[in-house]
Structure formats: C-alpha cells, structure tokens
Amino acid sequence: MKILHLITGAETGGSRKHVITLLEQFSKDEVVLALMHEGPFAEEARQKGIRTEVFSQNSRYDLSILKKLVAFIEEEQFDLLHTHGPRANLFGIYLKKKTGIRWVTTVHSDPSLDFVKSGVKGKVFTALSMYAVKKMDGYFAVSERFKQNLMKLGIDGSKIHTVYNGIHFMKENAEPIPRSELGLTDEDFVMAMVARLHPIKGHTIVFQAMKRIEAEERPHLLLVGDGPIKEELEEEVKNLELNSHVHFLGFRSDVDGIYASSDLALLASYSESFPLALLEAANQHVPIVTTDVGGVKELVEDGTTGWIVPVGDASTYAEALHGAVGRRKKGTLADMGETLYQYASERYSLEQLEQATRHLYTHLIQK
Template sequence: MKVLHLISGGEKGGSRKHVITLLEQFSSEEVTLAVFQEGQLSQEARESGIRTECFRQSSRYDLSVLNKLASFIQKEGFDVLHTHGPRANLFGIYLKKKTGIRWVTTVHSDPSLDFVKSGLKGKIFTTLSMYAVKQMDGYFAVSERFKQNLIKLGINGEKIQTVYNGIQFTNEKATPLPRSEWGLTDQDFVMAMVARLHPIKGHTIVFDAMTAFAEEERPHLLLVGDGPIEEELMNEVKRRQLDRHVHFLGFRSDVDHIYAASDLALLASFSESFPLALLEAANQHVPIITTDVGGVGELIHHGQTGWIVPTKDAKAYEEALREAMNRGDQLKEMGDQLYDFASARFSLEQLAEAHRSVYVKLTDI
C-alpha cells in the first residue's frame, strides 16, 4: 500500500502538525508527502524522515503541476491520494479523473468558511471547494460532530470515518519559559492562545472579555501565531487599550514551553474540527476555556478540566475567565485531570491505526 499526501505546503498551524505527526507513524515506503511550496511544513517533514516532494507552482493558479502530479502518481504506483486543504482538494478532482486513484481527505476546517473576508474571489473559491469536498471516496472526520456536519453537506455517512486527532503525550512537562521574557511575574495570571491570526479564530471575543476587567485585575494574554489579520488585531488591541496585557509572540516552535508557563489555555474559534492546540495544552497539564466547536466536548469536561462556552459570546467568555481566575488554586489539579483523560484517549497509535484501516479498505474495493 502506497499513499500520497497532498497539501499546499504553506501551513503553519494545526494542519501542519497533524500531517507531520500522522505521516511519522508510517514507513517511508508507505507514505510520501507532496507540497506546492517549500516552507516550515516541508522542512519539518524532511527532518522527521518523511519523503517529501515539491511540485512548485509559479502562483497558486499555476495548473501546470497537475500533469506532473498525475505522472508521478502513475510512475510511483500510489494506491491512495490523501488531500489536505482547499487547494489540494480542488486538484484532487483532476488527479482522480486522470489516474483513477482512490481519493480521501481530512477536512481540517469548515469548507464554507475557508475564504471568509475574501470578497467575490472568496465566494467563487468557496463554491469550488464545496464541490470538491463532495467528490471523494472517503473522509476522515476528527470529531463526531464534524462527521455530522459532513453528512449535512450530503455526504454518505458510510464514507466517513471519525478519527480523533492525536499527539505524542510526554511523561514530563516542558520547562516553562521565564515569564520575564514578556515582562511578567509569577504573580500575574497568564493565558496562552495558540491560533492563526485569522477571523475564524475569534481573537476579538477574548479581547472583549478582557476589557470587562479593571486594569489592575486584568489577566495577560500570550498570542501565539501569525496570519492575515495581524495588523487588524494589533489595532483592535490599541483601540481597547489592552496594549499592556496582550502580547503578540508570532509563530513559535516552542509552544509546549509557552503553555507550561501559562495558567490557562484559550480557544475562541467560531468553527473547528478538533484543535491540536488543545491537546498540546492538555499535555502540559493546563486547563482550557474553549468555545463549543467541533469535538471539544469530547475532550473537556465542563467545570472539571476546563470550560466550554457558546461561540461569539464575549459575556460568557468573561464569566468563564472570572471563574477560572477565582479557582486559581484548583487549576493545577484540573490540568492534571485533563492530562490523564487526554493521554489515555487521544494517542498517536489510535490515529495511525484508524487511517491504516481506511486505506486498506479502499484499496481492497
């Protein structure tokens, strides 16, 4: 069995981490990664020993790579094409028709929301993306809720396999970064939010919640990630006079050490499947406040290992944050309980075995 994973290559967030950790569970004879651009993803993949091929495009609209990919698939004798993301999904339509390869996808985000705030071009790409998503032979849903979302799009439920994301849980916590790096002390209440700077991630909901606190009691927020609305978010922080309490850290490769230095982890997305960032927080024994998206309810026990609040509800987020701060002496115990539950259920072993079984089933058809 040989599987070709196809992704754009510019990813820096959860989908990048997901692809690398998944492919690490297979031998180099079984899986190959194909990208359209060199970047953090291809570099980390090669460092992990994953065979990685770049089919470079002159622009994202350069379709000359399609025939090169089709020839590569036929020459190498791949049995399954596994696409990740809107561009790879669109190209998968041609590749399946050209080669007859079995085709699966992992939907890392809601395809109807991938191109928000992109104007007319975004509407066109959304239509194309929604069409592509309905053409596959199989689907991986990273939560039961996300499986139901796919069914609502008209996809046959028998083609959808629920596969929970997984990470390599460690026995020991990471060494916390010194808070002095951000001008903070051990007495400050520190929250970490690891998310692309993108409208769908809901950063302004957290900002709104923070403005409800008097300055002397306001918690500090470490924002990890970069993205298209970085300048817009910085302006929002200034407008709300949160400059002293919101710290933009950019893209970081030491997220575990940042979580280890934090009292609380945050997610405020309007839509998600199953965020790896939350598992990374759980690995560092850090309780979580999250919006009710994707499969978070399968990880967080509300009030015991974290808090789940409605999406786009700044007041509910503020109330959860106040409760977390008031229970500061209990947060360590909550984080320990979260680690115990997550490490037992969301392992890399279950992630790899579920994928392997679907690949084998498809190749036996």
C-alpha cells in the same frame, strides 16, 4: 500500501502538525508528502525523515503542476491520494479524473468558512471547495460532531470515519519558557492562545472578554501564530487599550514550553473540527476555555477540566476567564489541568491515530 499526501505546504498551524505527526507513524516506503511550496513545512518534514517532494507554483492560481502531479502518481504507482485543505482538495478533482486513484481527505476546517472575508473570489472558491468535498471516496472526521456536519452537506455517512487527533503525551511537563523573557512575573495570570491570525479563530471575542475584566485582575494573553489579519488585530488591541496585556509572539516552535508557562489555554474559534492545540494544552496539564465547536465536548468537561462557552459570546467568555482567575486564587486551577491530562492521555494517543488511519486506507485500497 503507498499513499501520497497532498497539502499546500504554507500552513503553520494545526493542520501542518497533524500531517507531519501522522506521516511519522508510517514507514518511509508507505507515505510520500507532496507540497506546493518550499519553506518551513518542507524543511520540518524532511528533518523528520519523511520523503517530501515539492511541486512549486508561481502563484496559487498556477495549475501547471497538475500534469506533473499526474505523472508522479502514475510513475510511483500510488494506491491512494490523501488531500488536506481546500486547494489540495480542488486539485484532487483533476488528479482523480486523470489517474483514477482512490481519494480520501481529512477535513481540517469547515469548507463553507475557509474563504471568509475574501470577497468575490472567496465566494467562488467556497463554491468550488464545497463541490470538491463531495467528490472523495472517503473522509476522516476528527470528531463525531464533525462527522454529523459532513453528513449535513449531503455526504454519505458510510464514507466518513471518525478518527481522533493524536499526539505524543509526555510523562513530564515541558520546560516552561521563563516568564521574564516575556516581560511577565510569576504573579501574573497568563493565558496562551495558539491559533493562526484569521477571522475564524475569534481573537476579537477574547479581546472583548478581557476588556470586561477589571484592569487589576486582567490576565495576560500570549498569542502564538501569524496570519492575514495580524495588523487588524494589533489595531484592535490598541483601540481597546489592551497593549500591556496582549502579547503577539508570532510563529513559535516552542509551543509546549509556552503552554507549560501558562495558567490557561484558550480557543475562541467560530468553527473547528478537533483542535490539536487543545491536546497540546492538555499535554502540559493546562485547563482550557473554549467555544463550543467541533469535538471539544469530547475532550473538555465544562467546570471540571475547563469551560465551554457559546460561539461569539464575549460576555460568557469573560465569565469563564473570571472563573479561571478565581480558581487560581483558591489553588484549584492546576487540579483541573491535571484531570484534563489524565483523561486526554488515555484517549488521544498517536497509536489510535495510526491504527484508525491505516484501517481506512486498507479498506479503500481493497474495495
């Protein structure tokens, strides 16, 4: 078995971590990672011992690498192509046509929303992306709900395999980032939101919810991640007069420590499959407030291990934050995080991720 994974290499969020974590479960002879950019992604993959090849583009519209990828696939005699993300999926159409290689994808986001706020080009790329998604031989859905979403796009359900994300669950919490380094105290209520700064992630909903909370009880929000709307979000925080409570931390490699220093983890996305960030929060025994997207109901039990609120509803989100603040005052919030950890660690291991992925690979190769 020899698998080529293709992704742009510019990712900084959950898809990057998912790919690296997955490839670590396979032997060096079984998987190769192909990227379109040198950078932190490539560097991290090599540090993990993953064979990494970069096919650099002059721009995202540079198609000259396609012939190089075709030659690479034929020379190395790969059994399967596994793409991640809309650009890699578009390239997969050409690669399959030229080489005949079997092709599988992990859909990390809703393809109809990948190019939100990208104007006319966004509409064109959305159409191409939707076309590409329907051309694969197999699909990984990271939740049952997301499998249903793919089927609504007209994809044969027999080609879609639900494979839950997995992480290495620690027996002990990570070392918390000292709150003093962030200008915070032990008395402050601290929330962590790990998400790229993109419209689909719903940061605005969180800001609006925070504004509904009285200043003396208002939590502090740690924003981990970077993205195309950073300046827009910073301006919104300023306009809402939340500067003293919203902290932009940028990309961080110590997410576990940030979660360990937090009282609550947040997700406010308009669309997700199965957010890896929530598993990372569970790993640090931190309860969650999340919008009702993707497979979150398969992880979070509303009122027991966190709160699930409707998408785009700032008022209900604020009620959930109020509830979390109240639980902390009563001393029961940490118990919710402990219950979440026990549930997640039993069901979302790296072992199940590797076994389920290998099973589909073997099935497709032997067809």
